[in-house]
Amino acid sequence: MTITKDIIKRLNKILGDKSVLVSRTDLMSFSYDATSNWQGMPEIVLFPTDIKQISEVLALANENSIPVTVRGAGTNLSGGSIPVSGGIVLCTSRMNRIIEIDAVNFTATVEAGVVLNDFNMELAKQNLFFPPDPQSYLAATMGGCVAENSGGPYGLKYGVFKHYLLGMKAVLATGEIVSLGAKTIKNVTGYDLPLLICGSEGTLAVVAQATIKLLPMPEARQTVLAVFNDVITANAAVSKILSRGVRPAKAELIDNWIIRRIEEAAPLGLPVDAEAILLFELDGAVETVSMEAAKVVELCFNAGATDVREAKDKKEADNFWTARRMGFSAIYGNAPTALAEDVTVPMDKLPELMERIKRIGEKNDVMIVTMGHAGDGNLHPCILTDKKNPEHYARAQKSTQEIFDAALELNGVISGEHGIGLEKRRYLKNAMPPEAIELLKKIKTVFDPRGILNPGKIWE
Numbered sequence: 001m002t003i004t005k006d007i008i009k010r011l012n013k014i015l016g017d018k019s020v021l022v023s024r025t026d027l028m029s030f031s032y033d034a035t036s037n038w039q040g041m042p043e044i045v046l047f048p049t050d051i052k053q054i055s056e057v058l059a060l061a062n063e064n065s066i067p068v069t070v071r072g073a074g075t076n077l078s079g080g081s082i083p084v085s086g087g088i089v090l091c092t093s094r095m096n097r098i099i100e101i102d103a104v105n106f107t108a109t110v111e112a113g114v115v116l117n118d119f120n121m122e123l124a125k126q127n128l129f130f131p132p133d134p135q136s137y138l139a140a141t142m143g144g145c146v147a148e149n150s151g152g153p154y155g156l157k158y159g160v161f162k163h164y165l166l167g168m169k170a171v172l173a174t175g176e177i178v179s180l181g182a183k184t185i186k187n188v189t190g191y192d193l194p195l196l197i198c199g200s201e202g203t204l205a206v207v208a209q210a211t212i213k214l215l216p217m218p219e220a221r222q223t224v225l226a227v228f229n230d231v232i233t234a235n236a237a238v239s240k241i242l243s244r245g246v247r248p249a250k251a252e253l254i255d256n257w258i259i260r261r262i263e264e265a266a267p268l269g270l271p272v273d274a275e276a277i278l279l280f281e282l283d284g285a286v287e288t289v290s291m292e293a294a295k296v297v298e299l300c301f302n303a304g305a306t307d308v309r310e311a312k313d314k315k316e317a318d319n320f321w322t323a324r325r326m327g328f329s330a331i332y333g334n335a336p337t338a339l340a341e342d343v344t345v346p347m348d349k350l351p352e353l354m355e356r357i358k359r360i361g362e363k364n365d366v367m368i369v370t371m372g373h374a375g376d377g378n379l380h381p382c383i384l385t386d387k388k389n390p391e392h393y394a395r396a397q398k399s400t401q402e403i404f405d406a407a408l409e410l411n412g413v414i415s416g417e418h419g420i421g422l423e424k425r426r427y428l429k430n431a432m433p434p435e436a437i438e439l440l441k442k443i444k445t446v447f448d449p450r451g452i453l454n455p456g457k458i459w460e
C-alpha cells in the first residue's frame, strides 16, 4: 500500500470526490485490459478533467513515489494499462474534447480521452480523413493510440499514428507541463520529442493533448475478397500483388478457423470453406479505384486464388470489414486464454513465417490461429490455451517464444503494433541489443527519475 488516507484526502481536493474511486468493486474494472492473462489491482482510480489536474496528481505522486498507470480505454493487448505495482490509475476518459479541427491546414488537436471513432465521425462531416485504424477504434482513445503508436489495416498505404503526430501537450512525472512539437507539417527543431513519447506505453509522460495531421477523404473505395485453398499461398500472394505496383489501402488476412468463428457469431458473408481469405481495399479517385480493383482481382487469380470478387455494394463491403474487425473477439470468445501476438516481418518473408507458425503449433500440439495486416508483414498468430491448465499453458508460452525467434530470424520484430507492455517484456533482451536497452533505460531516467510512470512495463 503506497496511498495513505492523507494522500486520498489531497487527491479528493485536486479532483473532487466524484472523480475518485477507492472501493474494491470499482477498482476491479481497472485491474485488467484486453489481454486474457494479466491482472493487477490499483489502489485508487482518478478521472482528471484537465491538464492542470494531471499535473497536480503527478507532482503529488512523484513526491511520494506512488506508481501511476495511465489508462485510456484499456483495450491494449500487451498488459500495458494494468497497474502491476498498485498505486494510481489515471483514466483519461473524461478528457474527451476535440479542441480544434482545422480544415484549412489539415490538422486537429484533441484531448487524450477522445475515442478514435468519435473523432472520425466528426472528421467525416467535413470530408476529412485520419487513417490510423486500430481495429479497436470503437473504444480506443487518442492518448492510448499515441502511447502504443497504433496502426491498423490502413497502415499499408497510410502508415501508423507516428506518421500523423505533429505535437502534444504532455505532463512529465514531476508534474511539469510541456508543449512539444508544433502544428506545422514539417518541423526540425531539436530532437523530435513527440515521436519519442509516441509508442512509449505510458512510461515517459502523460499525453494530455495531441495535434495530428489529417488528409482529405478519398473520393471512392472498393473492397475485393480473394479466397485461397491454403494459408501459405494466401500469404505468398500478398508480395506478388504488391510487387506489381498496385498499392491497396488495406490487405488483410483471415484464416479458416477465425472465419468460421466470426460467421458463427454474426453471419456477415465470409466464405466459411475458404482456408484463408485476403481482403483488400482500394481507395482514391473513382477511375483509379475501379482500374486498381480489376488489377487486384487479376493478380489474385494469378497468385493462386480460387475465387476473387469485388464487393457488390457499400453494404457488402462494410460487412466484410466488420467481420475483419470482429477477429479478436471471435478468438477471445472461443478460448479461456488467448495469447494474441503481433510479430512483423519484411513482407516477402510472410509465407516462411506462416510456415514456421504452422510447424510450431504442430510440434507443441497447440492450436494457433492467424489473421493480420498481411500487407505490412504484420501477423497476429493467436495461441489458444488455458492459463488454469499449467501444462498446456507452458506449451503455449513455449510456442510464443518460438514464434518470436522465427520472426527475429526472418529480420522481423516481436511487436508491430501492440507494444511490449507486460506480455513481451521477458523477450525484449532477445529482440534488442543490450546497448539499445541501456539507452532506453537512460531515457526513462531523464523523463521519470523516480520511476513512477507505468513501472514494470517494457523490461523486467
Ligand SMILES: Cc1cc2nc3c(=O)[nH]c(=O)nc-3n(C[C@H](O)[C@H](O)[C@H](O)COP(=O)(O)OP(=O)(O)OC[C@H]3O[C@@H](n4cnc5c(N)ncnc54)[C@H](O)[C@@H]3O)c2cc1C
Residues within 6 Å of the ligand: 033, 034, 069, 070, 071, 072, 073, 074, 075, 076, 077, 080, 081, 092, 112, 133, 134, 135, 136, 139, 140, 141, 142, 143, 144, 145, 146, 147, 148, 149, 150, 151, 152, 153, 201, 202, 203, 205, 206, 207, 208, 328, 329, 417, 418, 454
Ligand atoms: C479488438 C482489438 C483490436 C485491436 N486492433 C489493433 C490494431 O489493429 N492495431 C493496433 O495497433 N492495435 C490494436 N489493438 C490494440 C491497441 O493497442 C489498443 O486498442 C489501443 O492502442 C489502446 O488504446 P486505449 O485507449 O485502449 O489505451 P489503453 O489500453 O488504456 O492504454 C494503452 C497504453 O497506453 C498508455 N496510455 C494510455 N493513455 C495514455 C496517455 N494519455 N498518455 C500516456 N500513456 C497513455 C497506457 O498506460 C498503456 O500502456 C486492438 C485491441 C483490441 C482489443
